[in-house]
Amino acid sequence: MSYQYNIGCSLENLKGVRDFIRKSLRGHVASDVVLNEIILALDEMCSNLMIHAHHCNPDHHLELNIDVPQKGKVIFEIIDDGEMFNINHFHQPDIDNLIHEKRKGGLGIRLVKSIMDEVIYTSRDGKNVCRLTKRIK
Amino acid sequence: MVHIKRLQEDGADILAVVGEIDASSSIELDLAIAKSVGEGSTKILVDCGALEYISSAGLGVFMSYIEEFRDKNIHMVLFGMKDKVTNTFQILGLADLLHIAVNKQEAKKLINELSV
Numbered sequence: 001m002s003y004q005y006n007i008g009c010s011l012e013n014l015k016g017v018r019d020f021i022r023k024s025l026r027g028h029v030a031s032d033v034v035l036n037e038i039i040l041a042l043d044e045m046c047s048n049l050m051i052h053a054h055h056c057n058p059d060h061h062l063e064l065n066i067d068v069p070q071k072g073k074v075i076f077e078i079i080d081d082g083e084m085f086n087i088n089h090f091h092q093p094d095i096d097n098l099i100h101e102k103r104k105g106g107l108g109i110r111l112v113k114s115i116m117d118e119v120i121y122t123s124r125d126g127k128n129v130c131r132l133t134k135r136i137k
Numbered sequence: 138m139v140h141i142k143r144l145q146e147d148g149a150d151i152l153a154v155v156g157e158i159d160a161s162s163s164i165e166l167d168l169a170i171a172k173s174v175g176e177g178s179t180k181i182l183v184d185c186g187a188l189e190y191i192s193s194a195g196l197g198v199f200m201s202y203i204e205e206f207r208d209k210n211i212h213m214v215l216f217g218m219k220d221k222v223t224n225t226f227q228i229l230g231l232a233d234l235l236h237i238a239v240n241k242q243e244a245k246k247l248i249n250e251l252s253v
Contacts, residue, residue: 011161015138018157018190036190036221037228043192047160095230099203107200107229108193114228 001028003066007046009054017046017064028068029136038074038134041115044108045078045087045130053082076132084128086121087112138162141169149180149248151241155187158195167198170213174202179211180248184241186217191225199235212236212251216244 003024007013018039029035046062054060063079087109112119118133139156150173158166173181199215206213216238218226226232236251238244 011159014159014161014192015157018159033221033224037224039190040192040225043159047192047194051160095234099200099234107196111193111225111228 001068005064007062007064008058009050009056009060009062010058011047011050011056013058014043014047014050018043020064021066024066025068025074028071028074034136037115041112041132041134042076042078044112045132048087048108049078049080049082049085053080053085072136074134074136076134078130078132079124079127081127084121087119088121139165141165143169143173146182147245149182149245150178151182151184153184153187157190158188158198159190159192160194163192163194163198166195167201170198170202174205174209174211179209180252181211181213182241182244182248183213183215184217185215185219185222188218188222191222196226196229196231200231203234212248214238214244214248214251216241 005017005020007017021039021042022035025035025038029038042064046064049062050056060082065077065079067075069075090109115134116132117135120131122129122131139154139158139162142153142155144151144153152169152173154166170181202213214236217240218237223232226235226237236247238247
């Protein structure tokens with residue numbers, strides 16, 4: 001099975017992203033906690049891109065694809081044509097620094113890396129493709 | 138998307154968070170906590186019983202008050218979280234940095250112990 005969703009880069013649209021993922025994966029992911037983790041990771045990825053690569057311009061779009069190639073494995077692709085925002089190159093601030101600096105951010109990337117098994121960036125047809133893989137036990 | 142109700146009970150402020158907190162709505166949480174603090178509350182209980190979802194933007198709001206609360210001797214206890222929400226706090230180890238109780242009764246007990 002595969003599913004696709006197109007999103008305008010407004011933070012107001014994150015709720016729609018979450019609802020889409022929940023609906024698409026309902027039959028594939030049994031655990032409510034795991035499903036919430038997956039939704040969280042994708043929410044973080046989309047909000048990062050909206051803010052950092054597209055400056056919340058609602059005329060810019062992200063494409064989200066979900067593919068369930070086999071039982072126990074879900075592959076997500078987020079495709080956009082903004083400036084590449086590669087979380088693998090992002091320095092992770094440590095938790096103590098976050099408290100000290102009172103920064104309301106920087107936690108999202110840590111969440112994505114903890115939740116997803118693999119995050120890979122490639123280009124296709126001149127666009128950025130971020131592929132995230134989650135194995136479900 | 139998120140609605141926050143504030144009530145006072147036994148000398149504590151209770152902020153009941155209803156709905157979902159993400160990057161577009163975390164400001165509501167921030168404003169509610171700031172209002173409690175601004176009006177002199179030193180005991181803040183956050184009722185998470187109807188909190189369906191929280192992303193890093195919401196976690197960041199709670200984190201951002203840790204130091205200020207320590208300096209001003211203000212205490213905050215979160216309670217009543219659903220498993221999926223508790224899990225979000227646990228992934229980053231934030232459950233150890235914040236005070237989290239199972240229910241309101243335990244939250245009140247904990248905040249009174251912290252306030253001594």
